[in-house]
Amino acid sequence: MNAPDPKRTVVMVVDDAIDSIRMISDALEGAGMTVLVALEGNQALTISQNITPDIVLMDAIMPNMDGFETCRQLKQNPEFLDTPIIFMTGLSDTEHVVMGLNSGGVDYVTKPINTTEVLARMQVHLTNARMARSARQALDTAGQNLFAVGRDGDILWATPQVHQRLTAGETSHQNELGQRLKTWLGHSPENGHSLTLDFLPEPHSVEFLTLVDNREYLLRLHEVQQPTAATAALREKFSLTGRESDVLLWIANGKTNREIGQILDMSPRTVNKHLEQVFRKLGVENRTSAAAAAIRCLARG
Template identity: 45%
Template sequence: MTDAERPIILVVDDAPDALRFLTDTLEGQGYGWRIARDGEAALASAQAELPDLILMDAVMPGMGGFEATRRLKADPATRAVPVIFMTGLTDTDNVVEGLAAGGVDYVTKPIAVAELLARLRVHLGNARIQRGAHAALDASNRSLVALDAGGRILWTTPRSAEILVRHFAAGPGDALPPALAGQLSRLAEGEARVRHEFDDGRVEFAAVAGQVGERHFRVTELREGAEQRLLASRHGLTEREAEVLLWISRGKANREISEILGISPRTVNKHLEQIFEKMGIENRASAAAAAVKTLSH
């Protein structure tokens, strides 16, 4: 394994003997490492250069491990780094506090080397899988957001991040507006979308398959005229033909469309003939189905 490929472990502990023992153990197993003596130093180190995993002492002078982890998880730049707590605190309340702060696991002191190394391998592997999954979503241009049960943002892909920041000023660690979060909590996969209206368009959320502790939603931003432009681009239509097709997809009759667009029913029929020819279909039902499919994707 080259130096560039070695996972980097940030070891956070205020005890020199513990730091020496842990860094010697990591070095012997081929891991790279950095050290921090307290929570503040851990934050600075992680923000300066992301480690692959953090071994965090729970109790330290100044900022303790629980508070440092809460801050790491509140920062989108460091949120994805897994944190394993090292602690002599074995009461259930302490374990729960560590996991609630954002830790993925804990080991008790005195540390058993075999157990520590096994947990490192598991969580480094999980982190690589998660990074790979997010990278694949980014590459496929999927606009997704993961929420916890309370509507708090766990992670986003870049496209959804832009939409959420622009319209809700929210990123990982932030909560969506309570009314919207409540609607999303009741939205099941495959059901109709939740829409949030703005002056210049709307943002739609559609539930997709998630995982334990996370609910996943596809996020779509539709600005004024965006649907017409999408239909025109995808099916080679003029702007007016795309407008007609959009209203057909919404179940409007020709006379209603003529009134909405301020054109005669005869002109609507002429546009329909062009739409059928360009799309290679024979009737308005097929045209509507094709338009709905285009817009839904």
């Protein structure tokens, strides 16, 4: 399949009715858009493996796989995070409207299609999608690895880097992520508290920032480094516990108690308690002297 012209809006139309596709395609192409056609859900999923359209027009009722299930599966692809999906249906009752929105759709239009209305709605959703995509990319560029989840732990949105890190593993990892976040958030963590995600291919921690509109939890993803050789050297040299050596190592790296707490998934107060024991065992009175002792130990190692 040839790649679409990047300067033109790419629309994927998913519909099993040939006459309907022909009418819609003519209107979209007349508006200067590139049209990709799928006659059923599986065909749409196949196209999505190679091309991410700017917007999708989805027939709700199709044989084999209906539009609702097709939408759900498309939205599992991180590339479709900001791709608006508009349902086309002859069913305007509340049940089917809700099904469309719950499966990941942003809007619906009823058949027979009014192409002028469809084009107007498409422009609104395309503008919103591009603004959202630009905002996420800007946050990534600024090093703000942010994402939001609902009360069930499912990701509502994420910056591109976060999506890549959280969806890079197996499906079981993604299910584990949702369950852990749901349980953790159910205990109403305080701002700045962190959760360690040690089951991911690369260990990370999640910092709770705030609750938006009482339904959207804003979180920041942190990469957790595990310098085991260095902590082992400090533990042996100064007769420290594992946690004490972890704290001392990050003190030597110039981290604050708050930052160490985020990295090691503990409160700043707990970090301070470990630090008191570190001072006692090293025979020093402050973090500067402790850091210097640790650096000398590691330099000799």
